[in-house]
Amino acid sequence: MIKRTKVLELLRAEAPIDKILLKGWVRTKRDSKTFSFLELNDGSSLANLQVIADSSLDNYAEITALTTGSALEIRGSLAPSQGKGQKWEVLAENVTIVSVADGAYPLQKKRHTDDFLRGIAHLRPRTNKYGAVFRIRSELSFAIHKFFRDKGFRYLHSPIITGSDCEGAGDMFRVTALNPGEIPVSGGIIDYSQDFFGQEASLTVSGQLSAEMFALALGDVYTFGPTFRAENSNTSRHVAEFWMVEPEMAFCDLEEDMDLAEELVQFLVACAMDECMEDITLFAKFVNKELLTVFDNILSSPFIRITYEEAVNILCKSGVSFEFKVAFGSDLQSEHERYLTEKYFKKPVIIYNYPKEIKPFYMRLNNDNRTVAAMDLLVPGIGEIIGGSQREERAGTLKKRMVEMNLDEKKYWWYIDSRKYGTVPHSGFGLGFERLMMLVTGVANIRDVIPFPRTPGSIEF
RNA sequence: UCCCCAGUAGCUCAGUUGGCAGAGCGGGUGGCUGUUAACCACCAAGUCCGCGGUUCGAGUCCGUGCUGGGGAGCCA
Known part of the structure; x- marks a missing residue:
């Protein structure tokens, strides 16, 4: 019995092969009286493999009736085309029809709109473009683990269900085992003591607080998993369920944090070029013609690093009339970030030392007493791809900040505890994996780089 | 959530001043060719997003709802 060979391997063959077994789906077919050309794809590569089915095959009539999307097993030989x-093609000696696709198969031998393909998200990975997206997504996932493992980081599985009602950002999805028809209410308030966990629970918006606890034990850790935001945001850069990479490092200050962020992004871009160049070429040709220039821009030189205050000064002196006014203390808007990354520097920019008022409680207060050791990495075209900070490791300052921001110390007893027993400077950041995918593929809508996107009002698949 | 735009055949789209519903691709049938998103001929295919209105007459104009897209806010 012959072992099945994948298209990718056959396309890379260096010599003809006498006996092969090939399995895959028909992408397109061109046939005649004497023979038929079948383009077979099995998902292993972007390119198809051409199969020649001669009219002498006993089921030739059925072969010419095959539709796009039909599944086949081919026995034959690999020969020079x-x-x-x-370079290569397969001369079929036997074509077994595994199944014939219905004539209504919606994927055609032409370009479809992303919008249409989103409506058939269960079939879109069968197209060239989406096949490429998800091959790259897989490669980059492995690359993330490789990057951190090679640096001695430990991979942490932070919990998906959390009891922390304020992990930092965004509205949360509630998790409950209560029956919607019989929710216990006492005094007009839902009695969560009768719920599964005995208190309110939610889906996590970040693994950071867990990661901090483990960084203070294992040294350098990272999480890489799904996170959830119940924000009603309808943009091409937001989804309700997305994957985040969150390294957290003990004995690490903001500058080392920025170094790691920059190195990680450069590593992943380089990795995409090394491992997925065939797929990347498709994006450079059909999705974003500037893609390779963008890559070069990321790899060729260090990222720009400026403080928030410097950013504000540049924006004020720009002479551009922004819709939102720029002033120290107000958060930078999309238009401001765009100006800095796309017009002024034309490069990835890290902005750090933000005013404390616009950042969460856990970021370390700087000596000026008015800024915190926060940093955001902004890239042209996408905006914020990474947000991070050095964490407040001083118990006293941390508690003071929590009071300022009206947070209940009691609920964070374990977090504050970590500052009591051998506290050390530590830092970390969050990388939005889908935003990285947008950067690497040039795909403009986040819904098109995640298998089944979850957005407000949409959970069909 | 706010602002703007769109919705016509399975898909991509055209449809003039309000006057017979169209093309290419896909599907079916036949032909032809070592073909490359092959090619040629013929055939089938429509709740013009839904509801309401104006009009002799609405795909076209008005109102409203739904869905999608772009931008904003929030963020990754």
């Missing part, structure tokens, strides 16, 4: 356009 007589035609132009490909």
Whole structure:
């Protein structure tokens, strides 16, 4: 019995092969009286493999009736192609029809809109573009683990269900085992003591607080998993369920944090070029013609690093009339970030030392007493891709900040506890994995780089 | 959530001043060719997003709802 060979391997063959077994789906077919050309794809590569089915095959009538999307098993040989356009082709000795796709198969031999494909998200990975997206997504996932593992980081599985009612950002999805028809209410308030956990629970918006606890034990850790935001945001950069990479490092200050963020992004871009160049070429050709220039821009030189105050000064002196006014103390708006990354520097920019008022309680207060050791990495075209900070490791300052921001100390007893027993400077950041995917593929809508996107009003698949 | 735009055949789209519903691709049938998103001929295919209105007459104009997209806010 012959072992199945994948298209990718056959396309890379260096010599003809006598006996092969190939399994895959028909992407397109061109046939005649004497023979039929079948383009077979099995997902292993962007390119198809051309199969020649001769009319002498006993099921030739059925072969010419095959539709796009039909599944086949081909037995035959790999031979140099007589035609132009490909090195190898398969001469079929036997074509077994595994199944015939219905004529209504919606994927055609032409370009479809992303909008239409989103409506058939269960079929879109069968297209060239989405096949490429999800091959790259897989490669980059492994690359993230490789990057951290090679640096001695430990991979942490932070919990998905959390009892912390304020992990930092965004509205949360509630998790309950209560029956919607019979929710216990006492005094007009839902009695969560009768719920599964005996208190309110939610889906996590960040693994950071857990990661901090483990960084203070294992040294350098990272999480890489799904996070959830119940924000009603309808943009091309937001989804309700997305994947985040969150390294957290003990004995690490903001500058080292920025170094790691920059190194990680550069590593992942380089990795995409090394491992997925065939797929990247498709994006550079059809999705974003500037893609390779963008890569070069990321890899060729260090990122720009400026303080928030410097950013504000540049914006004020720009002479551009922004819709939102720029002043120290107000958060930078999309238009401001765009100006800095796309017009002024034309490069990735890290902005750090933000005013304390616009950042969460856990960021370390700087000596000026008015800024915190926060940093955001902004890239042209996408905006914020990473947000991070050095954490407040001083118990006293941390408590003071929590009071300022009206947070209940009691609920964070374990977090504050970590500052009592051998506290050390530590830092970390969060990288939005889908935003990285947008950067690497040039795909403009976040819904098109995640298998089944969850957005307000949409959970069909 | 706010602002703007769009919705016509399975898909991508055209449809003039309000006057017979169209093309290419896909599907079916036949032909032809070492073909490359093959090619040629013929055939089938429509709740013009839903509801209401104006009009002799609405795909077209008005109102409203739904869905999608772009931008904003929030953020990753």
